[in-house]
Amino acid sequence: MTSVTSLFAPVDDDLRLLTDNLKELVGARHPILGAAAEHLFGAGGKRLRPAIVLLASRATMVEQDLTSYHRRLAEITEMIHTASLVHDDVVDESETRRNVETVNSLFGNRIAVLAGDFLFAQSSWYLANLDNLAVVKLLSEVIRDFAEGEIRQGLSQFDVDLSITDYLEKSYYKTASLMANSVKAAGVLSGVSPEVCDHLYGYGRNLGLAFQIVDDILDFTATSEVLGKPAGSDLKSGNLTAPVLYALEEKPELKDLIENEFTGEGELESAIALIKETKGIDRTRELASYHSQLAVEYLDKAVKDSPSSQALRDLADYILRRLY
Amino acid sequence: MTSVTSLFAPVDDDLRLLTDNLKELVGARHPILGAAAEHLFGAGGKRLRPAIVLLASRATMVEQDLTSYHRRLAEITEMIHTASLVHDDVVDESETRRNVETVNSLFGNRIAVLAGDFLFAQSSWYLANLDNLAVVKLLSEVIRDFAEGEIRQGLSQFDVDLSITDYLEKSYYKTASLMANSVKAAGVLSGVSPEVCDHLYGYGRNLGLAFQIVDDILDFTATSEVLGKPAGSDLKSGNLTAPVLYALEEKPELKDLIENEFTGEGELESAIALIKETKGIDRTRELASYHSQLAVEYLDKAVKDSPSSQALRDLADYILRRLY
Numbered sequence: 001m002t003s004v005t006s007l008f009a010p011v012d013d014d015l016r017l018l019t020d021n022l023k024e025l026v027g028a029r030h031p032i033l034g035a036a037a038e039h040l041f042g043a044g045g046k047r048l049r050p051a052i053v054l055l056a057s058r059a060t061m062v063e064q065d066l067t068s069y070h071r072r073l074a075e076i077t078e079m080i081h082t083a084s085l086v087h088d089d090v091v092d093e094s095e096t097r098r099n100v101e102t103v104n105s106l107f108g109n110r111i112a113v114l115a116g117d118f119l120f121a122q123s124s125w126y127l128a129n130l131d132n133l134a135v136v137k138l139l140s141e142v143i144r145d146f147a148e149g150e151i152r153q154g155l156s157q158f159d160v161d162l163s164i165t166d167y168l169e170k171s172y173y174k175t176a177s178l179m180a181n182s183v184k185a186a187g188v189l190s191g192v193s194p195e196v197c198d199h200l201y202g203y204g205r206n207l208g209l210a211f212q213i214v215d216d217i218l219d220f221t222a223t224s225e226v227l228g229k230p231a232g233s234d235l236k237s238g239n240l241t242a243p244v245l246y247a248l249e250e251k252p253e254l255k256d257l258i259e260n261e262f263t264g265e266g267e268l269e270s271a272i273a274l275i276k277e278t279k280g281i282d283r284t285r286e287l288a289s290y291h292s293q294l295a296v297e298y299l300d301k302a303v304k305d306s307p308s309s310q311a312l313r314d315l316a317d318y319i320l321r322r323l324y
Numbered sequence: 325m326t327s328v329t330s331l332f333a334p335v336d337d338d339l340r341l342l343t344d345n346l347k348e349l350v351g352a353r354h355p356i357l358g359a360a361a362e363h364l365f366g367a368g369g370k371r372l373r374p375a376i377v378l379l380a381s382r383a384t385m386v387e388q389d390l391t392s393y394h395r396r397l398a399e400i401t402e403m404i405h406t407a408s409l410v411h412d413d414v415v416d417e418s419e420t421r422r423n424v425e426t427v428n429s430l431f432g433n434r435i436a437v438l439a440g441d442f443l444f445a446q447s448s449w450y451l452a453n454l455d456n457l458a459v460v461k462l463l464s465e466v467i468r469d470f471a472e473g474e475i476r477q478g479l480s481q482f483d484v485d486l487s488i489t490d491y492l493e494k495s496y497y498k499t500a501s502l503m504a505n506s507v508k509a510a511g512v513l514s515g516v517s518p519e520v521c522d523h524l525y526g527y528g529r530n531l532g533l534a535f536q537i538v539d540d541i542l543d544f545t546a547t548s549e550v551l552g553k554p555a556g557s558d559l560k561s562g563n564l565t566a567p568v569l570y571a572l573e574e575k576p577e578l579k580d581l582i583e584n585e586f587t588g589e590g591e592l593e594s595a596i597a598l599i600k601e602t603k604g605i606d607r608t609r610e611l612a613s614y615h616s617q618l619a620v621e622y623l624d625k626a627v628k629d630s631p632s633s634q635a636l637r638d639l640a641d642y643i644l645r646r647l648y
Contacts, residue, residue: 121471147445
């Protein structure tokens, strides 16, 4: 199977530059954050979000080179994403993420709150200095959606009455909003028409939803080793995702297990086994596939053929292949 | 002695509206934050920062009523300030502030990080929607300065080589930047000239510095009851302020006590007693007075006589009177 990073070939050089810049921007000025920056922007990350922004930038600037504004936008996107992860891990008291210790686990809550605030603050400042009010609005929407998503997730823990619509909304806030708005912002910076910007938004939104849906399937089907966190950990924490919501329609007995918050011995394992007996995971795969196809349809309306637009197309496909 | 709130008479109605709006904006949409919002924007606060913004708005709009943008700016200012307090209290593990339990102490770190992020996110969004790029830049500067200030304070703990210049810089980041940039932003929204905007900035900057310097004196001279936190708590945590830095010039023996981080029995009390024997507190008073006077000079260059400009003038004076 192709690795996701091989898809990023058209922006390989851009991504190398971005990584160096991010470490410099965050770490060099403040030794106290140096270790955290090395940890956050070091070798591990896939740079999915800035790669998408850079590919969308190249796909909309076919005949010209990227501007420094496009590159800055990609950096801002990764900074906002990283800041939200750092604070999420404090809020959820997570000790590892993708098999790597979290900032709060390595350096304590104090440094983790500070590092996240610093990243948010830096990104706000760089954003304001892109000198483009439309882009500022799009990215401020993302920051607000992250906070909204965290709060909604907190409010809907163990709520068996959650609908698929609620689930998609929650997934938009926590994952798809960033991709939708940042890809659209890349279009704004390239000066494409408002219509094309809306198609780019449609691509990012549906790609982000497909990505989150696949993640939520993997929580049930992948091993803890592949996930980099214990399998079934979303369910355990009461974050009910599509496979669970579909399974609830077939197995009413699942409701009691969930509402009991898996406090009894072996209840989490029973719930996971029950879910796997249903069509929940298959139906969720179809949902992911639907959004992935929709993403490609929007993309085809937005950009012409080029290595970068092909990479964006392949990415929508790659996301589904993570399942097999 | 006049209370500070009586100085706010010209904007009393504006402040009442602002308080209701803030509770609504933060609390009503999310029950999980409702208690925190009630706590944060409830009866206790002095609303110093939005009052200054509203007074500067009225002082620059003498013949006209405030716009909804001016009001929104005042709300944003209070939201950013409150967000930074909530995260500061997590970072510093503070249990009370102004005799009131902190959000982290009442609701835990999880809600405190979320509440702070939500406030920052809301303020970024409202800021972007003021539709004024210059104002976005000014306030993004403030958010960055807060993060910078927190980090610098962390880096300079117990550093006896800190200069008065370093101290003023730190005070600018943590207190004066918000006042300077938000008062200037009020001028931008009123459409006054760039020169007047710079004078407004000068007023806010020096008022903020005087305010912080006075706060740092009170840490030594006021009772714990008045402070709402234990007296000498800045010194204890290694935050070296002007009285300490001046005292170090007279009493070299203070250096060892500080570098020993007051780990020995009674060392904090000895250090406080030593500081009080020096001219440190008197010299710090002169420093506060200098910045308060400078604030008035800038103000007089920026605005004409009006009840609101008189209130801003009185405020610079009031800040010093807190010392007597």
